[in-house]
Amino acid sequence: MEIEIATIGGYEEVGRQMTAVRAGNDIVIFDMGLNLSQVLIHDNVETERMHSLDLIDMGAIPDDRIMSDLEGDVKAIVPTHGHLDHIGAISKLAHRYDAPVVATPFTIELVKQQIEGEQKFGVENDLVKMSGGESMTIGDHGVELEFVHVTHSIIDAINPVLHTPEGAIVYGLDKRMDHSPVIQDPIDMKRFREIGREDNGVLCYIEDCTNANKKGRTPSENVAREHLRDVLYSMEDYDGGIVATTFSSHISRVTSLVEFAKDIGRQPVLLGRSMEKYSGTAERLDFVDFPSDLGMFGHRKSVDRTFKRIMNEGKENFLPVVTGHQGEPRAMLTRMARGETPYELDDGDKVVFSARVIPEPTNEGQRYQAERLLGMQGARVYDEIHVSGHLCQEGHYEMLDALQPQHIIPAHQDLKGFSGYVDLASNQGYQMGRDIHVTRNGNLISIVD
16 A cells, blocks of 8 residues: 655644645545744734635645645544644635544534634534544545544644554654643553554654754653742732733643632632633533633633723732733733733732743744833743643653654654754664655655555
């Protein structure tokens, strides 16, 4: 059976992920993501109103026109998790394919919300839920799709595995090796090791190289949780304002912030559209049980009314958890820093960034500006209370040891970012041009002729 892999998006940047695997006449697409940075550099862009070709020209979504070079039929579109760099283009591209979107329950719900907000295209693909540990048949030629549960900075994440007669294709984006997560089960390393030992083994491993140039091992989410606990407990006697920000999709971190706010005698409240969307969805699907009095507000008028209430009742009684950890211009924290909300920052007030700056020039510039504005209002910034959602070098060694793949395709980085992974794999006996396939967007790689 011929095996061909199209590296469509996410092989020259961190963002707009999309990969297609052809096994015989059956094609499975993994991820359809957005490059948010390419959107943010344009003022007032409303992607839901834009045509896919315009977004492709902007570099905001994958250029999937290479799919016409693959002979076969798309049988499934499989996003690995609910981050926008993996699902943000589904509402723009999925309608081109007569195939269901297959994902975990939390991811499917987020995809559904993306589709409901779409104003340019009608997206009528079936939405099929499948959880980690489950499988489904793809086509009529002995191909099976399996979901392996992984841990990441969002709940309900998986690595999909396409089992073919030639061996398994493991799509390894995105994960960290967390054996003591705050929410859900640890990464299923047992299953990865089993897949590596099966008769045909792993034909190809497509791997997330975000942190491949970083030594050591990515810490567990519990490390970030304890760091956050220590920071917030140290503020227990402070009688001014405390504001926290983190990734809206990071439900584990939001859960910790809510819990520790209560511990120090403050009422947590979640503010911002994406904060309300992700946390509200997680609660509706029973992934988390928030306190009954936790407020979640996304609409600007509701947020401003909440800020007025906080100011009237005393900032010392509340801990707002807001959007804006990257300094996004229209996010809640940036508006607060510019003095555009009823919440007034005073000298000595604490702003806790439980996130890191995504290493990309647009984000770095916006975050720098937001922190300067906060500082000008006298706020004290607590930074880098975070652990990454991606493997560092020791995690990559463990995955290669578990899977023993015949071929490797580095992904989720640019060519410079691939260098650490290429060196690491070379030390394990792999070789550039033979079984390490460094590629770019828009290329086709033939694994089995």
